[in-house]
Amino acid sequence: MSNQRLQFEPLPNWVAEQVVSWRRHLHQHPELSFQEHNTAAFVEQTLREWEGLEITRPTATSVVAILKGALPGPTLALRADMDALPIQEENDFGFASEVPDVMHACGHDGHTAMLLAVARLLSERREELRGEIRFIFQHAEELPPGGAIELVNAGVVDGVDWVFGVHLASLLPVGQIGIREGEMMASPDNFTIVIKGFGGHAAYPHRSIDVIAIGAQLVGHLQTIVSRLTDPLERLVVSVTQFTAGSSHNVIPDSATLKGTVRSFKSSVRKEAPEQIKKMAEGVAAIYGASVEVDFVYGYEPVINDEWVTGMVREAAIEIVGAEAVIATPPAMGGEDFSAYQQHVPGAFVNIGAGNVESGIVYPHHHPKFTLDEDGLLNGIRLFLRVADKLLNQKQE
Incomplete structure (x- = not known):
């Protein structure tokens, strides 16, 4: 009326x-x-x-x-x-x-x-x-x-x-x-991944568990959550926006931290993303004998x-x-x-x-x-x- x-x-x-x-x-x-x-x-x-x-x-x-x-x-x-x-x-x-x-x-x-x-x-x-x-x-x-x-x-x-x-x-x-x-x-969710390895002298990387090398591989692997593990018709973004590790040019650090964001619309895609990130991080770290801690924080709807x-x-x-x-x-x-x-x-x-x-x-x-x-x-x-x-x-x- x-x-x-x-x-x-x-x-x-x-x-x-x-x-x-x-x-x-x-x-x-x-x-x-x-x-x-x-x-x-x-x-x-x-x-x-x-x-x-x-x-x-x-x-x-x-x-x-x-x-x-x-x-x-x-x-x-x-x-x-x-x-x-x-x-x-x-x-x-x-x-x-x-x-x-x-x-x-x-x-x-x-x-x-x-x-x-x-x-x-x-x-x-x-x-x-x-x-x-x-x-x-x-x-x-x-x-x-x-x-x-x-x-x-x-x-x-x-x-x-x-x-x-x-x-x-x-x-x-x-x-x-x-x-x-x-x-x-989209929903703006955030994640933090802490990779824990074994530091040492950069001249002898074989004596360390190199968290920087592991983190670099993980950054690439995380992109496959969008390109290979999610329906291409669904909208999903996974972006790594911070990579923090080390304090010297000749020291392999003990730990590295990756931070980033996940953006999605559908609740099922949103629910699967943290599980996939955790599984991916644990898998890559395990290959090299490292461990990881993954924290996922849901943002706005x-x-x-x-x-x-x-x-x-x-x-x-x-x-x-x-x-x-x-x-x-x-x-x-x-x-x-x-x-x-x-x-x-x-x-x-x-x-x-x-x-x-x-x-x-x-x-x-x-x-x-x-x-x-x-x-x-x-x-x-x-x-x-x-x-x-x-x-x-x-x-x-």
């Missing part, structure tokens, strides 16, 4: 300047996961400038604002993450990070600024609003176990009908919106977009940028703890284009020169507003 739609176009004059100002302030003052005390205080203080919002602090570094419309209707949660990364920024902007070795290199400053603007715009229209909106300003997306699961456990999505979130994407041109039903982002909700988001995106600018996003092997909400509530997570080759905005997320085309912030705001309007005014049959 459809009802009278709210109209937000054109956006009020204050929006463009204000959202950029908020984003740049947050960019200058980044905080790491679970340490977002000043960021959360800034968000809370800003939200308290507007009427009609019930503000709570579910955790020490998160903020939730609830807006109840004057008309009955469903409940929608909108989410923005707020944490930064342990990266030294290499940009020379006037608003570059003022915190050594900490940087907003993933666009969370933009996400927070966009949702602040959406909260203000919707609070000003609460007399026309149906249902309830929960604005979730989440901490610690970047560091497992993540902030989302803490907020879920705190009851933030209890009674919510749908949840929606966006991610500004520097590799997607500004003006485009990337959407995918179903498998959107995969982001699986609800088909109906994503269909509504697609309709909203087409209304904003046109069908030709709504891109079918391929599955990404990166992880996102937005999935914690989707374990309890049907939801969708999409990408907002914020790249611009002509302006040199081409660096990927988590790069020290990462930045955004700030025009993308306006499309993000428009999409939040249009999705909220569509979902609150049309209950799923």
Whole structure:
């Protein structure tokens, strides 16, 4: 059943300047996961400038604002993450990070600024609003176990009908919106392998159990988990990202440590991966008389977009940028703890284009020169507003 739609176009004059100002302030003052005390205080203080919002602090570094419309209707949660990364920024902007070795290199400053603007715009229209909106300003997306699961456990999505979130994407041109039903982002799991051998003089390797040689072979063997032990139609990544051993050019060390990540979508593939890694490590080590210890840590669940909700988001995106600018996003092997909400509530997570080759905005997320085309912030705001309007005014049959 459809009802009278709210109209937000054109956006009020204050929006463009204000959202950029908020984003740049947050960019200058980044905080790491679970340490977002000043960021959360800034968000809370800003939200308290507007009427009609019930503000709570579910955790020490998160903020939730609830807006109840004057008309009955469903409940929608909108989410923005707020944490930064342990990266030294290499940009020379006037608003570059003022915190050594900490940087907003993933666009969370933009996400927070966009949702602040959406909260203000919707609070000003609460007399026309149906249902309830929960604005979730989440901490610690970047560091497992993540902030989302803490907020879920705190009851933030209890009674919510749908949840929606966006991610500004520097590799997607500004003006485009990337959407995918179903498998959107993978589960990011981690492993650590410690190889224990017998050290000695590098001139006499036959008198040692060389953990570096064993580790080098194991790196190659681990790739066969993807190429030879997994159905080629399944999506799986096994990457060794750290190899640590030794302290001298003429000493074979006693131990070596390999660390890496496993990315997958299907639960059966995810369950088999640690068993295969352990078996592979033990087998290679045994050939040379070494031993291994394998530790596997499961990260976030995969982001699986609800088909109906994503269909509504697609309709909203087409209304904003046109069908030709709504891109079918391929599955990404990166992880996102937005999935914690989707374990309890049907939801969708999409990408907002914020790249611009002509302006040199081409660096990927988590790069020290990462930045955004700030025009993308306006499309993000428009999409939040249009999705909220569509979902609150049309209950799923």
